[in-house]
Amino acid sequence: MPYEKELAAAKKAVTLAARLCQKVQKALLQSDVHSKSDKSPVTVADYGSQALVSFILERELPSESFSLVAEEDSGDLRKESGQDTLNRITELVNDTLASEGSNSFSTLTTDDVLVAIDSGKSEGGSVGRHWVLDPIDGTKGFVRGDQYAIALALLHEGKIVLGVLACPNLPLASIGSNQQHSSSNEVGCLFFAKVGDGTYMQALGGSTQTRVHVCDIDNPEEASFFESFEAAHSLHDLSSSIAEKLGVKAPPVRIDSQAKYGALSRGDGAIYLRFPHRGYREKIWDHAAGSIVVTEAGGIAMDAAGNPLDFSKGKFLDVVSGIIVTNQKLMPSLLTAVKEALNEKASSL
Numbered sequence: 001m002p003y004e005k006e007l008a009a010a011k012k013a014v015t016l017a018a019r020l021c022q023k024v025q026k027a028l029l030q031s032d033v034h035s036k037s038d039k040s041p042v043t044v045a046d047y048g049s050q051a052l053v054s055f056i057l058e059r060e061l062p063s064e065s066f067s068l069v070a071e072e073d074s075g076d077l078r079k080e081s082g083q084d085t086l087n088r089i090t091e092l093v094n095d096t097l098a099s100e101g102s103n104s105f106s107t108l109t110t111d112d113v114l115v116a117i118d119s120g121k122s123e124g125g126s127v128g129r130h131w132v133l134d135p136i137d138g139t140k141g142f143v144r145g146d147q148y149a150i151a152l153a154l155l156h157e158g159k160i161v162l163g164v165l166a167c168p169n170l171p172l173a174s175i176g177s178n179q180q181h182s183s184s185n186e187v188g189c190l191f192f193a194k195v196g197d198g199t200y201m202q203a204l205g206g207s208t209q210t211r212v213h214v215c216d217i218d219n220p221e222e223a224s225f226f227e228s229f230e231a232a233h234s235l236h237d238l239s240s241s242i243a244e245k246l247g248v249k250a251p252p253v254r255i256d257s258q259a260k261y262g263a264l265s266r267g268d269g270a271i272y273l274r275f276p277h278r279g280y281r282e283k284i285w286d287h288a289a290g291s292i293v294v295t296e297a298g299g300i301a302m303d304a305a306g307n308p309l310d311f312s313k314g315k316f317l318d319v320v321s322g323i324i325v326t327n328q329k330l331m332p333s334l335l336t337a338v339k340e341a342l343n344e345k346a347s348s349l
């Protein structure tokens with residue numbers, strides 16, 4: 001089966017990274033959170049997760065020429081002021097590797113950790129294979145104690161061919177707005193998909209996998225939709241105008257990160273709307289794993305003009321206006337509603 005060993009390595013890497021993140025989130029210290037040059041937050045767990053995933057992929061797939069496009073870099077950790085943070089990250093990475101129960105590695109030094117983080121500097125593109133990683137997607141949610149995801153995908157000749165999404169705080173039971181009462185309040189989901197092979201979910205750290213599908217609603221009135229928790233990341237007014245045009249009755253479900261794609265892939269809701277503020281450029285690591293998880297579950301992800309998402313152009317994902325995701329039946333009416341809402345918005349400016 002194509003990409004079988006890559007999927008196994010990706011699941012292992014992401015599961016270990018999730019373990020590191022869970023440990024940090026439980027006891028998050030103010031000193032663990034820093035601000036990047038664009039003012040967005042980054043924590044020791046973002047860096048630790050990136051170092052771990054990079055290290056595990058290289059260890060598990062030694063024969064491959066390794067290319068990784070990832071969100072974080074080690075610039076701030078190489079400064080004098082970053083030394084304590086780097087020591088803390090190195091300790092977290094080594095503790096997590098030790099908890100894996102294998103003695104087949106030697107303790108990583110701070111230099112090893114810097115090198116592992118910086119192997120995420122690849123630019124991606126349409127040629128060859130590139131891993132695409134968001135070590136913590138939804139860092140603001142992570143810091144708040146809410147939803148976040150570790151999102152890893154493989155790009156091959158410009159197409160996403162596999163994706164793994166760990167959502168440590170996502171309930172195993174549905175979170176949709178019409179959710180049934182569930183006796184289980186267990187959290188921690190691992191979604192994974194290979195091209196042509198469907199999408200599966202298992203409990204994080206578990207082994208029983210179930211195939212998942214997007215919902216098959218065709219009446220928009222019965223649909224519910226997901227959007228960003230942070231109003232700074234997506235225009236909530238615009239999505240509410242789209243929902244109104246569609247006749248959606250349920251209120252929006254606002255959660256952080258690509259956990260939205262995971263929830264959609266198992267039918268918790270029907271639509272995901274994402275309309276960043278003017279001037280923001282999407283990055284491939286914010287959508288690569290999520291998009292294959294949804295499409296292999298029977299959904300479609302497009303930009304607001306109905307173009308497929310093109311991951312082959314480097315680290316940016318250039319889209320017209322925003323990203324919309326839903327099932328096959330709802331997409332035509334969703335595209336119409338989006339077009340109308342965007343036209344109204346443009347004429348009111």
Ligand SMILES: Nc1ncnc2c1ncn2[C@@H]1O[C@H](COP(=O)(O)OS(=O)(=O)O)[C@@H](OP(=O)(O)O)[C@H]1O
Binds near residue numbers: 229230286
């Ligand atoms: N201004 C702006 N507009 C749009 N998107 C932005 C913006 N700033 C950041 N980001 C990216 O949003 C990523 C998190 O997206 P979410 O959908 O999780 O947003 S939210 O936290 O639910 O509000 C978040 O991912 P992480 O940095 O990995 O957390 C960012 O890549």
Ligand SMILES: [Mg+2]
Binds near residue numbers: 134137286
């Ligand atoms: Mg992100």
Ligand SMILES: [Mg+2]
Binds near residue numbers: 046134136137138139
């Ligand atoms: Mg991130």
Ligand SMILES: [Mg+2]
Binds near residue numbers: 040
């Ligand atoms: Mg970030």
